[in-house]
Amino acid sequence: MTNLGRGTGRREDGVRRPRRKAEETRDDILAAAEILLRKKGLTAFSIANLAAELKMSPANVFKHFHSKTALADAICERHVVQMIGRFQAFDEPIAAPERLVIAVRRLMETHLADIKENPYLFEMLVVVSEADLPSGRHYKQLIENLFANLVRHGIETGVYKCTEDSAITRNVGSAFASVLHPVFLMRADEAELRERCDGLAALVNAALQNPLAK
Template sequence: MMRRPRRSAEETREAILETAERLFRARGYSAVSIADIAGELGMSPANVFKHFRSKLTLGRAIAYRHARRLAERCSIEDLSDPPDRRLTIFLSRLSREHVRDKRENQYLFEMIPLVLEDPEKGGRIYRRLVEDKLCSLIAEGMEEGIYGPGNPALDAAAIVDMLGCVLNPRMIACADPATLADKTQLIVALVDGGLKNRVVK
């Protein structure tokens, strides 16, 4: 019988991530153990722990990958639009993708809070992905005179806080799905108006 080629450390890590994601997607995070993942790969649990020191660390890595893919699906291809138009498209698309993700990938979507507070990666990783995109668009809008002067980073953080009710998995679980789209559009309109007509104290 031919021996299977030995995997590199990077290949082993990727195989663990892919297998764990498949199991988490099918059963949910809490229903899958490290032993389950190791068994699927034909390796010992100790080998999994060599690459991920705990189930939480592994779960965060998978949740981060999933959250990053979700954010990438909201990217704006048409850069010819002015920044205010791109910002409203991005926010609307982000909310819509969150609702769709909850419906189609419920178990993985529910893991996103694992990365909202992750000291290993410098804090709130997924939030940072969204804030960075918003900050860039707001800064561009200020440079073009579309938005009033201000601090793009602080504005981006405030916008993410406002959108918590239509982005945070725990908040979405409590919301009426029929009202989410209208609520999102109202928040987006308030954000757009606030950036363009800010009150200077």
């Protein structure tokens, strides 16, 4: 990688062009990579092809993303943040236990839709969560925040009797791993998943409505 970045910022005729902000170049690379990856998947994808598509040198792409995995991680990061954003809003009259059921179900259904409609994107989610990459950890944190908000709302409205505690929130999130974790969803039967999702929500709701839960 000794020629890393060589030739950038200067045209072949030797005239200096205005430097594009690194941020913009990074965004262009990401957008093109996402299109390619959604179409062809991680296995068929290469930085060389991406660079050709962008009319950039592979070295220039490499300056921004050091590997296919780093690109997949950045794409998943955007996807995950957008996805979770959609689950934060609730109509006020819904009671906490029902909110929990709805939130988990929505999240699971979003994954199931991705499996069908964007299978290569979902495959990337599996890779980043298996490899414990930043976007996978961030997704876990966002899910934990989502559950923390649901539990807090339940306690404030007097429906949940448990102690408000980050350990409870983490355990609630872990209890749903088999219906929310990409690794599990990929191979599971949809009807079974829906039944399990509602069953787990009922179990967790019973726990949270018991002052024993701490």
